[in-house]
Amino acid sequence: MSAQPPRIASALLRRMLAPKHRQFILDDLSEDYRRRLQRGDLPADAAAWYWRELVRSIGPSLRHRAAISRQHPSNQIDASSPMESTFAALIQATRRLVKAPGFSLATVVTLGLGIGANAAIFSLVHGVLIRPLPYGAADRLVALEHSAPGLDLPVIGLSYGTYVHYMEHTRTLENAAFIVETSANLSGEGEPQRVSVVETIPPLLDTLGIRPLLGRDFTDADNATSEPNTVILSHGFWQRRYGGDPGIIGRTLRINSRPREVIGVLPRGVDFPGPGVDLYTTTNPSPDDIRFGGLFRSGVGRMRPGVTPAQVKAELDGLIPALSEVYGVPPEMIESSGLALLVEPLKDHFLGGIGRALWVLLGSVGLLLMIACANVANLFLVRSESRRREVAVRLALGASRVQLARYFLSEALLLAGAGCLLGLAIAYAGVGAVVASEAGIPRLHEVRISGEVIAFTALLAGLAGVALGCLPMIRYGRPDLASALKDDARSSTASRQQHRGRNFLVAAQVALALTLLVGSALMVQSFWRLRDVDLGFRSRGVLTVQIVAPPNDYVASDDVVRLLDSIIERVEAIPGVQRAGAISALPLTPGVRFDPLYVEGGELDPNVLPPVVTFKHVTAGYFDVMGIPLLEGALVDRHNYDAAGRSVMVNAALAAQMWPQESALQKRAGQDLSGGPVFHAVAGVVGSVRDRDIADDPTPIFYYPMLVGAIDDDTFSYTSSLVVRTDGDPLAFAGSIREVVAAVDANLPIASVRTLENLVASASVRTSFTMTLLIIAAAVALFLGTIGLYGVISYTVSQRSREIGLRMALGARAGDVRQMILREGAVVTLAGVLMGLLAAFAVTRALDSLLYEINAGDPVTFVAMALLLLCVALAATYLPARRAAAVHPAIGLRSGQ
Secondary structure (H helix, E strand, O other), X not given: OOOHHXXXXXXXXXXXXXXXXXXHHHHHHHHHHHHHHHHOOOOOOHHHHHHHHHHHHHHXXXXXXXXXXXXXXXXXXXXXXXXXXXXXXXXXXXXXXXXXXXXXXXXXXXXXXXXXXXXXXXXXXXXXXXXXXXXXXXXXXXXXXXXEHXXXXXXXXXXXXXXXXXXXXXXXXXXXXEEEEEEEEEEOOOOOEEEEEEEEOOHHHHHHOOOOXXXXXXXXXXXOOOOOOEEEEOHHXXXXXXXXXXXXXXXXXXXXXXXXXXXXXXXXXXXXXXXXXOEEEEOOOOHHHOOOOOOOEEEEEEEOOOOOHHHHHHHXXXXXXXXXXXXXXXXXXXXXXXXXXXXXXXXHHHHOOHHHHHHHHHHHHHHHHHHHHHHHHHHHHHHHHOOXXXXXXXXXXXXXXXXXXXXXXXXXXXXXXXXXXXXXXXXXXXXXXXXXXXXXOOOHXXXXXXXXXXXXXXXHHHHHHHHHHHHHHHHHOOOOHHHHHHOOOOOOOOOXXXXXXXXXXXXXXXXXXXXXXXXXXHHHHHHHHHHOOOOOOOOOOEEEEEEEOOOOOOOOHHHHHHHHHHHHHHHHOOOOEEEEXXXXXXXXXXXXXXXXXXXXXXXXXXXXXXXXXXXXXXXXXXXXXXXXXXXXXXXXXXXXXXXXXXXXXXXHHHHHHHOOOOOOOOOEEEOXXXXXXXXXXXXXXXXXXXXXXXXXXOOOEEEEEOOOOOOOOOOOOOEXXXXXXXXXXXXXXXXXXXXXXXXXXXXXXXXXXXXXXXXXXXXXXXXXXXXXXXXXXXXHHHHHHHHHHHHHHHHHHHHOHHHHHHHXXXXXXXXXXXXXXXXXXXXXXXXXXXXXXXXXXXXXXXXXXXXXXXXXXXXXXXXXXXXXXHHHHHHHHHHHHXXXXXXXXXXXXXXXX
8 A cells, every 4th residue: 555645646746736837846856855865764654754745845835836936927837848848957957967066077077088089080080081082073083003013013103105105095084194293492582492393294183173273274385395484383382482472473483493484373272192292383204205114103084974993994904015016115024014004093092091090090989989988877877776766756746758758868968968068179189189290191181170070079979968868767767666665775785687787888898998908909019010120220310301403503413413422521520420421212201213123144034024123322421321231342432433343232132132142242233224224233232221111021222322423314313312420419410401501502402301210200100190099099998997897896885885784794704795896896807808809809800901010819919908907907896895895794784774
């Protein structure tokens, strides 16, 4: 019969009160009932108390609400209006959350961390991977390159001859162009400046589907002369150098000491092929350039509507055999090289392999959000358990399921909204830090917190809020009202089902945290193995400076050599400089020249291309500065150069490839120039370096001495890098070196002033970036998982104080209680670890292409991270276990009274 009074009371309340007043009394009664439950001062017959309090409170409550309605008619809330009732629910939820600051703060911070991490990485994914390129019909643009696997060249460019041949016969391409990235000296106005230049042909802007913001595009007339005289500025350079002056059109700039008329300015955001380009000029290849060789140009094409990249590749591959007839190349040579087209969407070409890394990061922070939600879900379960009787009271008084759902959802959505705002603030700071880090990610300058990112963040917060708000409804939405109202406050120990639900959430947190820990540990090991790779040179204490001699001022190669000799001599005289040298292209940088290497007397098939190696020009001092050892023979300088034998140097990798069973000294080899192969005698063998990429094997390199009278103009590059070994901080010498260069040639700017250590770090910046973010995600996941486990065990101990007191009273020792709590925490942790090992084994497959010299399923890493997580989890369990063991039997028994 004890359940009868609540039913009668509920019916009485429904009959006596209008809906707009009923909810207020429900709230008042439920709050009072909850406080009495917490204090434990309800009588044994809780239902009888409930009936008396209801009857006693109806009158005053009605009079109070009526007075409010008379004084403030506008404050009446009609429950039939969803908007007003929702607004009232939000106000009441706000008051409840303010009264529970610990719970509210913990929830908002936890959700903010998870949501903010997802918003930050999604902004990268959206800006880099999802957002279309800023060109017209960008989905029809493709990058055009060659591959020659027979020459161990996975990627090479187009030659002018292959471009002309393809464009004369293609039916799948609407238009195409090629570019060559280079640099030039800008002088004549203000301080000389080194600028980045793209040399191209007139169809480029038409191919990209863009028009200049100011002025006009290139025309065939601009490319009619052997020395084109027009230039188009990028938007960024126009703003930086000329302050966005609209009168720039028609002005004359001196590029490499030659006048060029500015005919246009590109729109904002158009930086082809990437950010940092300053000027665009045309190039007019000579008839000698229309040949098969010279495969160093990057191509871009626009497909006709409905055509796919696979169709373009099939058509152009079919045109390759005809190259032998058009340019007189032996067909066996083309066949042995395996020459084929590489055709891929332009966007994929720009992104390279960064797409997989970003998706991995997005998946990782997704796991982090799941950990955060599991943590918050445990907080909600704990909070809802303490309000289970309150829910029963509301239902007994006639609250509908909709009202109950609004009650819980209003709290959850308010907390999720606050977490969303905090997450956006975290994402804004994180994105700013990533953009400022110059992490080597394509299109990074386009990344920002856009409307799409805000909508994505709001969606995440909304889903989290709804899920958390529904959780108490699922668990306690249909309680047994009679048992709930009769339940004695002394029965504070949670049920087995409630424990099981919380423990499952903790195990899930542990599993997800272990997955992130394993992934980050694999990336850390990969990164450190890359850092420990022997590059073949010493990077510490070396400053690098790029110098480009304008061909109009330094006509012959000997003029450039004299310029560099003069600069090196003066730089070495600077106090604190140990040694200086120069090379045509530094290791791990673009701009490297590679060609077939012919060996004198070699028994090679004349129809087969010989091995392709890297060719560089170098001074003898370069090897001393870089710490590259001399292994055999001598370094070639002006004192021992043999003009008759045309002395050169090679590295050990080339010597082993070309003369594996004998010494390379005095062997003769060289390039095929316009008049046939020109052979040089090997005078010295030096150590090998990793020239193309840190992860690649040492590169075979053929070194020409950078000496007056020793260089063929056909092989020489006007771009050189000065390397300077110093005492102390290399960057401290940058100003002195700039003064030396200005003293030699006042119109000669320097560029790319950086330390060699910085250059090496840049070569692994993507791996470093991915590793750093994974470590941060794993650290936060470990923290949240540990806090979640600690919170659940602590709450369990507090709920089981009566049980623990009884155990202690019946003779249980403190050690027994401590072991019991530790054992329960260990079981939950082990279950999470086992799930985490399985999940990590599946998820880390996505990291395989990002790792270096370590397997994605490395068992040592898996076991080590599992042990680490177990130790941390046991440490988190020990504190509640020790507190439980310290409970006095009398205190434990009294807590249940």
